[in-house]
Amino acid sequence: MRLNPKITEKIAFAFLFLSTLVIVVPVILITIELLKNGMSVMSWKFLTESPRMGMRAGGIFPAIVGTVYLIVLTILFALPVGILAAIYLSEYARDHWLSKIIDVAIVNLAGVPSVVYGLFGLGIFVTFLNFGTSIVAGALTLSIMSLPVIITSSREALGTIPESFRESSLALGATRWQTIRRIVIPNALPGIITGAILALSRAAGETAPILFTVAAFYLPHLPKTIFDQCMALPYHLYVLATQVPNVKAGVEYGTALVLVAMILILNLMAGAIRSHFRKKKQW
Amino acid sequence: MSETKLQIQNLSLYYGTHQVLKNICLDVLSHEILGIIGPASSGKTSLLRALNRLNDDVPKFRKEGEVLLEGENIYTDLPVWMVRKRIGMIFALPTPLPLSIYENVAYGPRVHGMNQKKILDKIVEETLQSAFLWDEVKDRLDHPAMRLSGGQQQRLCIARTLAVQPEVILYDEPCSGLDPISTAKVEEAMTMLKSRYTQILVTNNTKQAARVSDRTAFFLMGEMVEINKTEKIFTIPQDKRTEDYVSGRFG
Amino acid sequence: MEVKFSRPAHHRWIEFAVEKAIFGAGIISIIFVALIFLFLLKEGLVLFRHYPFTNFFFGIQWSPISEPPRLGIVPLILGSLAVTLGAVVMAVPLGVCAAIYIAEIAPGWLKDILKGTVEFLAAIPSIVLGFIGLVTLVPMVKNIFHIPTGLTAFSGSIMLAFMAMPTIVSMMEDSLRAVPRAYREGALALGATRWQTIYRVLIPAASSGILAAVMLGIGRVIGETMAVMMITGNSARLPTTLLEPVRTMTATIAAEMGEAVQGSTHYSSLFAIGIVLFIITFLINLTASAFIKRRK
Numbered sequence A: 001m002r003l004n005p006k007i008t009e010k011i012a013f014a015f016l017f018l019s020t021l022v023i024v025v026p027v028i029l030i031t032i033e034l035l036k037n038g039m040s041v042m043s044w045k046f047l048t049e050s051p052r053m054g055m056r057a058g059g060i061f062p063a064i065v066g067t068v069y070l071i072v073l074t075i076l077f078a079l080p081v082g083i084l085a086a087i088y089l090s091e092y093a094r095d096h097w098l099s100k101i102i103d104v105a106i107v108n109l110a111g112v113p114s115v116v117y118g119l120f121g122l123g124i125f126v127t128f129l130n131f132g133t134s135i136v137a138g139a140l141t142l143s144i145m146s147l148p149v150i151i152t153s154s155r156e157a158l159g160t161i162p163e164s165f166r167e168s169s170l171a172l173g174a175t176r177w178q179t180i181r182r183i184v185i186p187n188a189l190p191g192i193i194t195g196a197i198l199a200l201s202r203a204a205g206e207t208a209p210i211l212f213t214v215a216a217f218y219l220p221h222l223p224k225t226i227f228d229q230c231m232a233l234p235y236h237l238y239v240l241a242t243q244v245p246n247v248k249a250g251v252e253y254g255t256a257l258v259l260v261a262m263i264l265i266l267n268l269m270a271g272a273i274r275s276h277f278r279k280k281k282q283w
Numbered sequence B: 001m002s003e004t005k006l007q008i009q010n011l012s013l014y015y016g017t018h019q020v021l022k023n024i025c026l027d028v029l030s031h032e033i034l035g036i037i038g039p040a041s042s043g044k045t046s047l048l049r050a051l052n053r054l055n056d057d058v059p060k061f062r063k064e065g066e067v068l069l070e071g072e073n074i075y076t077d078l079p080v081w082m083v084r085k086r087i088g089m090i091f092a093l094p095t096p097l098p099l100s101i102y103e104n105v106a107y108g109p110r111v112h113g114m115n116q117k118k119i120l121d122k123i124v125e126e127t128l129q130s131a132f133l134w135d136e137v138k139d140r141l142d143h144p145a146m147r148l149s150g151g152q153q154q155r156l157c158i159a160r161t162l163a164v165q166p167e168v169i170l171y172d173e174p175c176s177g178l179d180p181i182s183t184a185k186v187e188e189a190m191t192m193l194k195s196r197y198t199q200i201l202v203t204n205n206t207k208q209a210a211r212v213s214d215r216t217a218f219f220l221m222g223e224m225v226e227i228n229k230t231e232k233i234f235t236i237p238q239d240k241r242t243e244d245y246v247s248g249r250f251g
Numbered sequence C: 001m002e003v004k005f006s007r008p009a010h011h012r013w014i015e016f017a018v019e020k021a022i023f024g025a026g027i028i029s030i031i032f033v034a035l036i037f038l039f040l041l042k043e044g045l046v047l048f049r050h051y052p053f054t055n056f057f058f059g060i061q062w063s064p065i066s067e068p069p070r071l072g073i074v075p076l077i078l079g080s081l082a083v084t085l086g087a088v089v090m091a092v093p094l095g096v097c098a099a100i101y102i103a104e105i106a107p108g109w110l111k112d113i114l115k116g117t118v119e120f121l122a123a124i125p126s127i128v129l130g131f132i133g134l135v136t137l138v139p140m141v142k143n144i145f146h147i148p149t150g151l152t153a154f155s156g157s158i159m160l161a162f163m164a165m166p167t168i169v170s171m172m173e174d175s176l177r178a179v180p181r182a183y184r185e186g187a188l189a190l191g192a193t194r195w196q197t198i199y200r201v202l203i204p205a206a207s208s209g210i211l212a213a214v215m216l217g218i219g220r221v222i223g224e225t226m227a228v229m230m231i232t233g234n235s236a237r238l239p240t241t242l243l244e245p246v247r248t249m250t251a252t253i254a255a256e257m258g259e260a261v262q263g264s265t266h267y268s269s270l271f272a273i274g275i276v277l278f279i280i281t282f283l284i285n286l287t288a289s290a291f292i293k294r295r296k
Helices: A005-039 A044-048 A061-092 A097-111 A114-128 A135-159 A163-171 A176-205 A233-242 A249-280 B044-051 B080-086 B101-111 B117-130 B150-162 B180-193 B206-212 B230-235 B240-246 C010-045 C053-058 C074-105 C108-123 C126-145 C153-178 C181-189 C194-205 C207-223 C226-231 C249-256 C265-295
Strands: B004-015 B018-029 B033-037 B061-069 B087-090 B168-172 B198-202 B215-220 B223-229
Touching (some): A005 C126, A061 A176, A097 C207, A097 C265, A114 C249, A176 A233, B018 B044, B018 B198, B044 B087, B044 B168, B150 B180, B180 B198, B223 B230, B223 B240, B230 B240, C074 C153
Antiparallel strands (some): B004 B018, B004 B061
16 A cells, blocks of 8 residues: 555654654753752752762762863863864865874774773873873873864864965965964864863763773862872762762762763853854854 | 066976976066966966965975076075065955954064054055055954955955065956956056056956056967067967957957 | 065074974874874783683683683673664664754754754763663663663663764764755655655765764764663673673773783783774774765
């Protein structure tokens, strides 16, 4: 029997809509769950106090501080190298054989499982360079993990700058670097920043790379130097959920909520920058 | 005759294995406007890009022969930025930088190390006047250049090129995107600039070459077929191909 | 007015230094890939000095702390495989359907909401999803199938399918958007319904993009660590059904690296697993980028 095409279409669309719901509804449920249970413990104290009673009570302040340290250091390490590498690829070596190798390298770096980055960080930073389990080892590991993402998005941003801008500038006698600094970078900056923030928000939530490079199970005090260990939100949540018996669900949800909120704020910042500059764009 | 500004000696250009310019020998005289006409892909634009050394970064580009600017080889004796400062270029489509009107003009002097505000102000005013744009924009120098009309943008590009005090100005079909009135203004500016600059005008519009240039060269398939006083090219061309082209039989 | 421009001499030095720095940064990114692989090799290959190659790859028992240690990774590979296959079977059809709905059918306002939701899902860290899965999904699976524990390959598959969704949906959407308008309009102009256009024109035209999306989805799933470790039960036995606890390669590394004594056989065996993972994801990514290139 052949169905009327109109009816087939209705059935097909309904089916596609259902598939979409299967994905979207759980996201909404998760969000509600997180908010409902997380808000129950949320308080100024929760955010600013150290954990107490074997982490079953108290706050998560050291973990927040640790995650912030990690993000900041990761920015410091990954951003300059990532942006410079993107500039090299998009402004200096477009059709160079080297840039093709780097291309392949970046694609593959982006796909390497985060736990493998963790192994690498352990092998090279913790052991070989003898940084020990420390903030600096963790941040370097996260930086290397973020590099491919930062390079790719920066390259895309640089690629949107019309070739005519570069040629006009060069034709006036500006050198390549002057052209890049005065024309290309200022116009590509919003895109570069957006991409970088997104890469960092990814890094902030990662657990596997910091598992053996930085994370401390529990530290009663804050780290003093970047060669100390620190607590971090994702790892803290892991510990609470799997290693500590009889934790009140609220504490776990609260930790998860703070982590998600931090990442969401980073994402919203990136989105705001993007739409702000899209409006201002002249070309 | 006046003295020679640019000597192009046996210049051949290649993109990969494709030869776009074949053994060109051409002297450009001081303070003349040299028109270069010819159908598409005759190598006109490639010649201009070679004079501004814009092909330097094009992969697989290769050149044979030499170009001398007042006796100095622009490929070996001068740094590239110096060549581009002394030989400025105006593109087919107006290409203002994403900066204000003022900063567009001041851009060139700035990259060449000029930071004094007073001098920059003066350069901006003088060059905008030379390009016949000053009166139209003097009250809104801080506006983005992108908001100007096409004709204004092209005159801004001329002013921007003048600001670095070039000796030679190359025009690559500067009016191809402009309406007749804007075209007339650009041509007027070119004529006024004759006293100070040597100018080379590549154009698809043979009438434009007839209007503004002193001498005209006809290019075809990468070869220079003929060069002569403009009125001679258009009245008694020596080569059959030139005659066919200027009389509109092809191209 | 004649003005003399003079480029300050330091311009040339700055230019020189900056270009070298830029070039260096480009090189560093290659070096890191090489370094990652070399380091894994260096630490991992040591294993085969004390431990036979075949026992590692074909051994069916993983018990690193028994005496002597048995380091066969077959159960781990099967664990990864079971979880990945399960996830792919669920994620691909769902993701493809959802992407089609979002890209082609949903009205503007709904499209924004749906895309925003999927992007939000992509932003949630895997540890959070793992935790939520642990407290909600795991008991659910346990009750539905009446099994002693909900920590199973199946639960892991569901969670991973969910986590792979943003990758699949957004890649798919890109591919659909890359199909020229003319195809769509041509089909509609011939009197095809929208569904016929999608089914007969868009999907075939976007097929290599769809394959790329699937490959990247698999890459995402196979490399996932924390959520799998929390949900799949972490038991390194040969799985017989999806409703049993398993342990993936990634989870093994994450769970045991903390206890492994540096330089021990156990330690190097974990790096050897890292090598296997690296090679697998390398191949998956190469395939995916080949599909993406073909799309263009």
